[in-house]
Every structure is written in C-alpha cells, then in structure tokens.
Amino acid sequence: MSLTNQKHLFDLPEGITYLNIASQSPSFKSVEEAGIKTVKEKSKPYIITASRYFDPIVKLKKLFAQLVKADDYNRIACIPSVSYGLSTVANNIKLNEGDEILLIEEQFPSNYYVWERLANKYKATIKIAKQPNTTENKGKLWNENILNAISNKTAVIAMGNIHWANGTLFNLKAIREKATVHNSLFIIDGSQSVGALPFSVEELQPDALICAGYKWLFGPYGCAYGYFGSYFDNGIPLEENWSNRLNSENLSGLTNYQTEYKPLANRYCVGEHGSFIYTEMQIAALTQLLKWNPVEIQEYCLSITSDFIKKLREVGCIIEEDEFRAKHLFGIQLPNHVNIESIKNRLQQEQIFVSYRGNYVRISCHLFNTKEDFDKLTKCFLSEIQ
Structure with missing residues (x-):
C-alpha cells in the first residue's frame, strides 16, 4: 500500500509551505511530546x-x-x-x-x-x-x-x-x-x-x-x-x-x-x-x-514534484535527470536572466521555505508536503522566469 500524506503527524501551520527539511526537519508531535515529558522528568x-x-x-x-x-x-x-x-x-x-x-x-x-x-x-x-x-x-x-x-x-x-x-x-x-x-x-x-x-x-x-x-x-x-x-x-x-x-x-x-x-x-x-x-x-x-518504507517515501515525493519539475525544465531551469537524482531533495539551476533575489523575495512573501546552496535553489520535501504545495511553488517560479 502506497504512503499517503502524513501532515497530521506534525504541527505545521496552514499557509506555511515547508520545503527545507534538508536544513532542519520539523518534529513529529510524538517527538515534541517525548521532549516535554523528559524535560519535566529533569525537574524531579x-x-x-x-x-x-x-x-x-x-x-x-x-x-x-x-x-x-x-x-x-x-x-x-x-x-x-x-x-x-x-x-x-x-x-x-x-x-x-x-x-x-x-x-x-x-x-x-x-x-x-x-x-x-x-x-x-x-x-x-x-x-x-x-x-x-x-x-x-x-x-x-x-x-x-x-x-x-x-x-x-x-x-x-x-x-x-x-x-x-x-x-x-x-x-x-x-x-x-x-x-x-x-x-x-x-x-x-x-x-x-x-x-x-x-x-x-x-x-x-x-x-x-x-x-x-x-x-x-x-x-x-x-x-x-x-x-x-x-x-x-x-x-x-x-x-x-x-x-x-x-x-x-x-x-x-x-x-x-x-x-x-x-x-x-x-x-x-x-x-x-x-x-x-x-x-x-x-x-x-x-x-x-520505521513505520514507513523509504521506497514509498521516494515514490510519494516523485508523485508530488513531477509536474513542477516538468514545467520548470520547459522554461529553461536545469534539474538533474530523474534516473540520477534523489526524489526527496533536488537542486534547481535557474536561467541566467533570472534575478535570484527576486525569486527569494517572492517565496518569502508566499511563506515558502527552501534553501539556497551555491548555484542551486534546493528543494527538499517529505510526506507532510502535497502536490498543492508544488503548484503554489510553480506559480512563484513561473511568474519570475517568464
């Protein structure tokens, strides 16, 4: 059985599009609860x-x-x-x-x-x-x-x-x-x-x-x-x-x-x-x-990112070919005419969180993300590239 969206396991607010787990993951609610419980244990x-x-x-x-x-x-x-x-x-x-x-x-x-x-x-x-x-x-x-x-x-x-x-x-x-x-x-x-x-x-x-x-x-x-x-x-x-x-x-x-x-x-x-x-x-x-299968995590990430990647490639962005890249983390090289600061400002306005590493806009996603997150990201990129 394929994995479905697991956002209910996290405390991520609506309106926030978090695509930066490669920098820092959000905690599961269970992790947060374990931390609070043991912090209180230290008090005794x-x-x-x-x-x-x-x-x-x-x-x-x-x-x-x-x-x-x-x-x-x-x-x-x-x-x-x-x-x-x-x-x-x-x-x-x-x-x-x-x-x-x-x-x-x-x-x-x-x-x-x-x-x-x-x-x-x-x-x-x-x-x-x-x-x-x-x-x-x-x-x-x-x-x-x-x-x-x-x-x-x-x-x-x-x-x-x-x-x-x-x-x-x-x-x-x-x-x-x-x-x-x-x-x-x-x-x-x-x-x-x-x-x-x-x-x-x-x-x-x-x-x-x-x-x-x-x-x-x-x-x-x-x-x-x-x-x-x-x-x-x-x-x-x-x-x-x-x-x-x-x-x-x-x-x-x-x-x-x-x-x-x-x-x-x-x-x-x-x-x-x-x-x-x-x-x-x-x-x-x-x-x-351990309740999840990494193969299914890859399949899920591919399913929510495929359309986004296809559309960005069509406007001149460079993303590693599917066979030779991970599906949970990938970098985007922008066309030379694109102002990276403009992209950053647009994503910040839309409360979309990604990384900027070297020549790449780094996108990293997981089971708490959706195809709708990437539809939103697509609009931001296309508005600045086209």
Whole structure:
C-alpha cells in the first residue's frame, strides 16, 4: 500500500509551505511530546534511576541498526554531530605518504576539512571527482568520474549517497565494489539520504556510516549516529567517557577502573550520550520513521514534484535527470536572466521555505508536503522566469 500524506503527524501551520527539511526537519508531535515529558522528568531528578542512562540507549541503537540494516547494534555509536563522527573516523586512520583521499566536488564542509587535515598529517593527497561541465547525462558522467578516480593509490573514499546541494544520486554499490578491489576504506555520510532513501549496511558494507539526526531522521538538533565496521573495532575514541567502559552500569564500582571498553562501536559514543531528553526524542522519531518504507517515501515525493519539475525544465531551469537524482531533495539551476533575489523575495512573501546552496535553489520535501504545495511553488517560479 502506497504512503499517503502524513501532515497530521506534525504541527505545521496552514499557509506555511515547508520545503527545507534538508536544513532542519520539523518534529513529529510524538517527538515534541517525548521532549516535554523528559524535560519535566529533569525537574524531579530523584525519580531518575541509573538504568535511565543505559537502557534507552540500547533501544535507540537497535532502532537505528534496524533502519540501516546493520546486524549488530553494538556497531552503532550515539554522537552529537557528523563532524564528531568523521573526526572519530579520521582519528583512527593511518596513511602512507602519497596516498589519496577521494572526495566529490563541492562536498559539504564537515566532510572536507577533516580529510584535508588527515592528508596534511600524512603528506597524502586530496583527489576530487569533479562534476561534469554539462547539462546532459551529468549524473551518469559524474558517477563514471568517481569510479575512474579510484586506483591503487586510493586509501579512503568519503562521500554521501547523494550530493547535498543538488540531489545527484551516486551508485554506492558500484563504488563499494571498486573500493574493495583497491582495498580502499569507504566512509559514507548518510545525512541527506538515510531515512528517505533505502540504505543497507549489509549490502554496501561501509567501513563507517555517519548520519546527522536532525534532518531526515527527525531527531533534535545536536544528535547524530555512527556505524563503525570491523576496521574500527579496536580504535581510539576522541574522549574517555566513563559510560563507554566495561561494567559502567555498576555505578557503585566506577572507581574499579576498567582497561576495556564496551564492545565494538560503544567506545565512540560521546560523553553524556545517555541524555534521556535527547534519547527519548530520538526513539520517538525513529519509531515513527520505521513505520514507513523509504521506497514509498521516494515514490510519494516523485508523485508530488513531477509536474513542477516538468514545467520548470520547459522554461529553461536545469534539474538533474530523474534516473540520477534523489526524489526527496533536488537542486534547481535557474536561467541566467533570472534575478535570484527576486525569486527569494517572492517565496518569502508566499511563506515558502527552501534553501539556497551555491548555484542551486534546493528543494527538499517529505510526506507532510502535497502536490498543492508544488503548484503554489510553480506559480512563484513561473511568474519570475517568464
């Protein structure tokens, strides 16, 4: 059964057209309720038991593991941000002089600076897989550029499932296969895809997957997730957090200092990751998200955007071809004669919220949006372009 509009699960006012989930998601009502409930719980700290710092974390990790099809929740770490997760990854990679780190052109800054530092540390090289200077077959050619850039020198490949600004879809399965041939680490930023696009750790076998929690995973700002593969099983965390050590649940024995961490990725959790306020909000978010099928989310987003995209292409706007773009997030390049400030002012007047990233007007939608939202958006664009 196909998904239908789910706006009733959100507290979005009538008259607001929100097409900017790629920047910040609205909360489910259930997430808001979980947050309010646990904020009130903090007002009565005498009712907070030791188990509150541990049991919900296990539940949360199991939910995220289920979402990304990872078979062991102990490979999931609760972290505060993508930059924290990527820094953890880079902190545990050793390179040789002359090794290459492969990135895609115009990658999000948090997924660039960390690799620049690592390259400088080991006198390695950043190699950029550039996007083709063409409007036809751009996604296809860009994927070919990425695959052609992988060689015996490639030590690390770090990228997203889609391009964060224009929605270009990358063939992670083919990239994983070539990375394996060349013994390259494959680090995926799932921030703009996991939750809205199908993703399987079992199929893609990433060495690490890092995801922001406040976009397509509907959690609060300041939460993120990391999956760490076997390469990182014995790594060094960024900080020494008491709760990541073996037997830390025994609060009366904390000064019996432990040399061992909890198994696998538990060592990489941020300090105070047991925050019951954030944890309960994240649990509520993932519980709802797992009721949906990412394939059906893509189908729904395609159904409400198709007419809009067709009409914009007819007046000279450039949008990645359907086969090589995500349906929940895509960028629009405007014709040269169009005044972008005029577009911004018109959308602001109509209370339509989008993003502006580089040369793109970025549109990101979900199940709370409707075809009528895009009919309204179409009128705004056409009035400024024609």
